[in-house]
Amino acid sequence: MRVELPSGKPAPLRVLASKTASAREAFTAARYNDLGSSLPGLLSAAEAARDAAAGQARGQANAILARAYVLASELAAKQHSDAAWVAADRALAAARASGMPIPVGEAARVLAITMRRSGNCSSAVRFLTTESDVLDPAEERTGAVRTTLLLTAAYSAGAGSDRATALALLDEADETVERRPHAPGGLFTVDATKTMAAVYRIGVLNTLGTPDEGVEIARGLNIDLMATPERRARAWTDMARMWHALGDGQEAFAALRRVEQEAAQESGGLRCGR
Template sequence: MVDAQSEAKRLGEVIRRARVLKKRSQADVAKALGYHQSKVSRLEGGRGTEDTRLLREVAQVLGIPLDSLGLAASPDASTADPEAEDMYRRTFLAASIAALATPDVPAPVAHDELVRSLLPGPGRTPTKPALKLAELKERVSAVRRLFSTCSYKELEGTIPGVIADLRNAAEHNSAEVPHLSGLLATAYQTAAGLLLKQSDHGNAWLAVGRAMAEAERSGDPVVLASSVRVQAHVLVREKHAAQAVTIVRHTAEQLCGSYDRRSSQYLAAVGLMLLRGVTAASSSGDRAATRELLDEAREVARYVSHDRPDAWANFSPTNVELHTVSASVSLGDAGQALEAARPLMRRNIPVPERRAGLWVDVARAYSQQGKLADAFQALRIAERCASQDIRRPAVREMVADMAARDRHRALPELHLFSRRLGAPA
């Protein structure tokens, strides 16, 4: 791990030297990239180097040879194979995790085992002989509950064994293959979601590929919609929002309608997929698509009446309104976001991840308005809702940005909070 950290430091030094040779300030480079100066500062310090797309942008802005940043040469970065890129830069990813880790946020020790469970060929030895379908369903529901309650450490240690048991059952029970493929797809979707929480986009792509293959094998439209949702999520993270909207729209054309005759699971899967499209559209500034997808999601939500903390509870009328808040923030409409958030702040939201997400969006809105004290208080509430979720790289980056903007240290607690999250400005 020490060698990996040294490599990350070397990478940051390459960026710093290139910037100095070009006689450009951190603020100037950050402006060209569309980020805050603190992001460039962290890169030069050897932190945040897991984002290969950002490093390609830095290389282009500063004229750095790709191989100097540990990047495979590619005539078009947009067509680079994310999985191959990830393998090429495995040591840099490890370095980033090490640099961000703090005593109360240890690096995930089971990460390698999780990745191995996604690879083709013999995987982890099953926990016991081929299990019955009912027991496997319960195990998959259990990992979904771990995700929705933000129990990420326990989930990472559990899901490789679940995947191994599902694959073992599929090999020994051909009659149940469609059902088992559906369960495998759900397990792979959950793994992709966890990897995205860790900003491991390369391996998230691997998990999504496995999920889509199993979804097609299952022939279940519910599983297909859920897999498309996760695929769209990865596309958004990799800055392919327009493609994510296209995929959601195409799938929705096949699955939407006749909601009064659909099961609750069907409605939830389609609704969640539409909401992922909302996230994609708003992140790219497409207001028309955002309104269109939100309207369709609200139509689906008319037929869903409960907010239950189970495998399908993440879709409801409440969740549609939560995404309305998030979309407003992404579109830069901070005032509208806060207005939409106020009634939700007093509502019972049983899923910790969703509660935390609301308060993170509130913090983003306040931060857009320059109200750093209010943003900090919102983040403290989010931490009480889901302490592990608040330690996601995206949230740490926002906290670091807020701390960097508090130049006169008017909010000392914000700086302590930033350091505790492992994201000092």
């Protein structure tokens, strides 16, 4: 699938970095219409800046471009658009060209989501575990990214009905979160926290067809601790799926109301990407 961008002129890297941070804020605040309006211009300017740069500046430009394409893939996944795959592929190419492990990890995660959504669950798991193996778990930032890859791999394994692998990956992610309970923020969409890991476990149990195993976890979960409206809406979506599968329409409806309160522009509700 081709994704055409408007022609753009290179902008200073500090300007592009600021605009990319603003775009991320729009995504995490679930202002998807605002993000959709700003992304084409941001991507074209970032590509122009990358093409005009050399040396260290080119690496920095590629990192910014990768992050912008990660956001484009995240948004396309929300909209159930095939453009998510193209954007994720471009994100990973730019991230690898940057030579920076954190953008590579962020891009790998969104590409794996597109793989899982297309039915290639086992391939997504293999890809994510391979990428996580090259990240240093002892270093704070790369260790946090590694945890997010493990969580996404667990969800992919669950979607592929591989219970043993899914639970093993969740346990590994839990261990890393326990060692680093206050992981730094700023990662795309998913932060490595105990609350995030618990929400993922509930989502995995839903996909495995055993939502009853998530009830006790849900009872002790404080979704308000999650940092962004987008993630809180995602968590309440998992709660709604769990209660619906268990036949509790009242709890499911209450959870869906929370989704609407947190993120009115959240599209697709029960089918959002991870």
